Amino acid sequence: xxxxxxxxxxxxxxxxxxxxxxxxxxxxxxxxxxxxxxxxxxxxxxxxxxxxxxxxxxxxxxxxxxxxxxxxxxxxxxxxxxxxxxxxxxxxxxxxxxxxxxxxxxxxxxxxxxxxxxxxxxxxxxxxxxxxxxxxxxxxxxxxxxxxxxxxxxxxxxxxxxxxxxxxxxxxxxxxxxxxxxxxxxxxxxxxxxxxxxxxxxxxxxxxxxxxxxxxxxxxxxxxxxxxxxxxxxxxxxxxxxxxxxxxxxxxxxxxxxxxxxxxxxxxxxxxxxxxxxxxxxxxxxxxxxxxxxxxxxxxxxxxxxxxxxxxxxxxxxxxxxxxxxxxxxxxxxxxxxxxxxxxxxxxxxxxxxxxxxxxxxxxxxxxxxxxxxxxxxxxxxxxxxxxxxxxxxxxxxxxxxxxxxxxxxxxxxxxxxxxxxxxxxxxxxxxxxxxx
Numbered sequence: 001x002x003x004x005x006x007x008x009x010x011x012x013x014x015x016x017x018x019x020x021x022x023x024x025x026x027x028x029x030x031x032x033x034x035x036x037x038x039x040x041x042x043x044x045x046x047x048x049x050x051x052x053x054x055x056x057x058x059x060x061x062x063x064x065x066x067x068x069x070x071x072x073x074x075x076x077x078x079x080x081x082x083x084x085x086x087x088x089x090x091x092x093x094x095x096x097x098x099x100x101x102x103x104x105x106x107x108x109x110x111x112x113x114x115x116x117x118x119x120x121x122x123x124x125x126x127x128x129x130x131x132x133x134x135x136x137x138x139x140x141x142x143x144x145x146x147x148x149x150x151x152x153x154x155x156x157x158x159x160x161x162x163x164x165x166x167x168x169x170x171x172x173x174x175x176x177x178x179x180x181x182x183x184x185x186x187x188x189x190x191x192x193x194x195x196x197x198x199x200x201x202x203x204x205x206x207x208x209x210x211x212x213x214x215x216x217x218x219x220x221x222x223x224x225x226x227x228x229x230x231x232x233x234x235x236x237x238x239x240x241x242x243x244x245x246x247x248x249x250x251x252x253x254x255x256x257x258x259x260x261x262x263x264x265x266x267x268x269x270x271x272x273x274x275x276x277x278x279x280x281x282x283x284x285x286x287x288x289x290x291x292x293x294x295x296x297x298x299x300x301x302x303x304x305x306x307x308x309x310x311x312x313x314x315x316x317x318x319x320x321x322x323x324x325x326x327x328x329x330x331x332x333x334x335x336x337x338x339x340x341x342x343x344x345x346x347x348x349x350x351x352x353x354x355x356x357x358x359x360x361x362x363x364x365x366x367x368x369x370x371x372x373x374x375x376x377x378x379x380x381x382x383x384x385x386x387x388x389x390x391x392x393x394x395x396x397x398x399x400x401x402x403x404x405x406x407x408x409x410x411x412x413x414x415x416x417x418x419x420x421x422x423x424x425x426x427x428x429x430x431x432x433x434x435x436x437x
Contacts (some may be wrong), residue, residue, distance in 0.1 A: 002231060003225065003228055003229055004232075005090075005091075005232045005233075007053070007057060008057060008091055008232070008233065008235070008236045008239075008269060009091075011051070011053065011054055011057065011236070011239070011385075012091075012236075012239060014048070015048055015239070015243045017041040018044065018048065019243070019246050019247060019250070022041055022044075022247065022250055023250055025037070026038075026041075026250060026251075026254050029254065029291075030257070031286055031287075032260065032283065032286065032287055034254055034255075034258065034286075035279070035282075035283040035286070035415055038251050038254070038255075038279075041247070041251075042356070044095055045243075045244065045247050046095075046134070048240075048243060049216060049240050049243065054236075054240060057233050057236050058233060058234070058236050058237040058240075058340065059284055060229050060233050061229055061230050061232075061233035061234035061237065062234070062237070062394060063229075064082075064226040064227075064229035064230045064233075065082040065086070065230055065234065067198070067226050068081055068082040068085065068223070068226050068227065068230065069081060069082050070278060071219075071223070072206060075210065075213060075219060076206065076209055076210070077095070077297050078206070079175060079430055080340065080343040081202070081206060082230060082344065082402075083342050083344075083402045083429075084198060084199060084398075084405075085199050085202055085227055085230055085231070085390045086199070086230060086231075086234055086402040086403055087195035087196065087198050087199040087402065087403055087404070088192045088193070088194075088195030088196040088199060088229070088403060089199075089231050089232075089234055089235040089403060090231075090232075090235055090429075091234035091235040091236060091239075092234075092238050092399075092400075092403060093235075093238050093239050093242045094238040094239075094242070094374045094377050094399075094400055095238075095265035095377065095380075095400050095403045095404065097153070097374070097377055097378065098377040098378050098380055098381045098382065098400070098404070099150075099188035099189075099191065099192055100146060100149070100150070100188070100363045101146065101152065101172065101175060101176065101179065101378045101381075102179050102183060102187055102188035102191075102381060103142075103188050104142050104143060104146050104172075104176055105176050105177075105179035105180045105183070106185050106186065106188075107135075107138060107139055107142040107437060108135075108142075108180060108195045109180050109185060110135065111133065111134060111135040111136075111139065113133050113134060114130065114133050114134075114136065114139055115137060115177070115180060116160050117129070117130075117133065118173050118176070119177060121170065121173060121183040122170070124167075124168055124169055124170050125172065126169075126170060126173070127140060127143060127144075130143075143169065143172075147165060147166050147169060150165065151164060151165045151166030151169075151249075152164050152165075152166065152245050152246050152249035153165060153242075153245060153374055153375050154168075154171070154286025154375045155355075155356045155373060155375035155376055156373065156375065157245050157373060157374065157375050157427060158241075158245070158373070160248050160251070161272075161275040163247065164249055164252075166249070168424055171356075172378070174357070174359065174360070175359070175378045175379065175382075178359075178360070178361060178382055179381070179382070182361075182362065182363040182382055183356065183363070186278045188381070191381065191404070195403065195404065196264055197408035198405065199231070203224075203227050206227075207220045207223065207224060210223055221250075223344070232400070233237070235403075236276075237394070237399055238374065238396065238399065238400075241374065241396070242374070245374075246252075252281060254324065255274065256271055256274075258274075258282070258286050259271035259272075259273070259274045261283060261286075262274070262289075262291075264288065266290055267285060267289055267290065268285075268291060268296070273296050276295070276296045276299040276300060276303070277291075277295070277296070280433050281295070291402070294345055313389075313390065313411070313413060314332050325337075326338075328432075328433075330434050331431075332433075332435060334435065334436070335428075335433040335434070335435055336415065336418055336419070336433060336434045336435070336436070337432065338387070338410055338411045338412035338413075338415070338432055338433065338434065339391070339392065339393065339409065339410050339411040339432050340402035340409060340428070340429055340430055340431055340432030341368075341391065341392070341393050341397075341398035341401065341408050341409070341410050341429070341432075342386070342398060342402045342405075342407055342408035342429045343405060343407065343429050343430040344385075344405070344406075344427065344429045344430065345424045345426065345427065345428050345430065346366065346384050346385040346406075346426070346427050346429070347424065347425070347427075347437065348364050348365055348366045348384050348385060348424070348425070349362070349364070349365050349366065349422060349423070349424060349425075350365075350366050350368045350387075350419050350420070350421060350422065350423045350424070350425045351365045351366065351367055351368065351383075351421060351422075352368045352369070352416050352419060352420065352421040353367060353368070353369050353379075354369060354370060355376065356376055356379065359379050361379060362381040362382075362385060363382060363384075364383075364384050365382070365383050365384065366383060366384060366385040366386070366387065366425060367379060367380075367383045367386050367387070368387045368388075368391060368415055368416060368419050368421075368425075369387075369388055369389075369415075369416065370388065370389045370395035370415075370416055371389065371390040371391060371397070372386070372388055372391070372396065373396050373397070374396050374400075376397070377396075377400055380400055380401070380404055380406065381404065383406060384406065384407075385406055385407045385408065385427040385429070386401050386406055386407075386408040386410075386427075387408070387409050387410075387412055387415050387419065387427060387434055388408075388411075388412065388415065388427075389408045389410075389411070389412055389413065389414065389415045389416060390397075390410070390411065391410030391411055392411065395410070397410060398410055401429075401433070406429075407427045407428070407430075408427070409427055409428065409429060409432050409434055412434065415434075418436075419436065423436055423437075424437040425437060
């Protein structure tokens with residue numbers, strides 16, 4: 001396996017080209033043809049996602065991470081060294097998305113009238129109104145550019161029915177306003193550069209210390225190779241999901257056009273009704289222009305009741321629910337245990353946020369939530385630490401926390417119940433526990 005970063009840019013280019021082609025080809029499809037076309041394209045999607053070269057790229061980085069953590073601990077007594085080495089790696093589509101929104105805030109910052117307008121904007125057509133203001137056209141362009149690259153994302157994005165940022169751009173406004181309030185101009189670039197500097201200084205320090213050891217030259221050489229694998233390839237860990245979600249959004253837009261036809265034909269009441277049908281049922285409804293009205297209302301009720309449930313942390317493929325506690329020595333008496341996924345210790349105000357739209361963060365807050373996915377990333381630039389109920393070493397939240405240099409503990413059972421909004425807490429990202437102060 002060659003340690004060659006152009007592998008990554010080639011994989012990304014191939015994926016982008018195939019999505020552009022899909023966008024063009026799907027235009028001409030409708031009715032039953034569209035459904036056949038999507039099923040066919042999903043085979044293409046599978047090919048891309050399970051491309052052995054694609055998997056080899058991020059597995060090389062994940063294996064190098066394990067190697068670094070084990071050997072730096074063994075040789076230097078250094079815990080979780082890879083966390084620091086992973087800060088500000090190039091080419092991570094998700095962490096770039098967080099920083100890019102800070103750039104959008106910079107475009108708006110010089111225009112107080114627009115800031116004032118955005119503070120009161122409630123509707124998604126706020127974008128059309130912008131042109132009335134000084135600087136409006138430029139701001140509108142900046143937001144549209146952002147959406148053209150990241151507009152297919154949103155919290156819970158793996159569910160195709162969740163409203164995307166392109167569909168509901170108002171969702172981004174509170175975060176943009178928070179960036180204008182909490183940061184100086186060009187903070188995105190400075191944040192990235194600072195992380196890069198910390199990672200490269202750490203690399204230098206480890207190499208220097210290794211060279212003092214018996215057989216030090218050899219150890220330093222091997223370690224340097226592993227660090228390069230991490231820095232060249234761990235950023236790609238986030239790309240396959242971006243590819244999946246990009247494709248899903250193209251399918252979704254095409255299927256919603258079909259839904260509009262069904263509304264016009266009086267088959268369903270509103271186009272979002274199709275969210276309660278399977279792909280096959282929708283195909284059938286489009287073919288026959290008929291649907292059993294009961295199905296949709298029954299499923300809407302079921303959905304409401306499912307939303308109130310709390311899923312278990314572990315469930316086997318047989319449906320068996322396994323519970324257990326962390327077996328950990330030497331934790332303080334009142335420690336709330338979890339998995340250490342991003343090193344460091346940080347104290348701050350806990351913000352318990354279950355719905356991203358309600359996020360009102362000050363610089364220095366610690367985000368406490370049930371789970372995060374790429375759609376939560378724009379909040380990560382405003383926080384100093386992360387605690388989640390669900391997650392592991394390689395889930396999105398953990399990867400981005402390491403890249404942004406945020407101490408993080410995940411897999412904390414009932415974190416959003418045990419920790420109250422506004423409490424001062426301390427997050428031990430290296431040891432994997434939290435304390436309420």
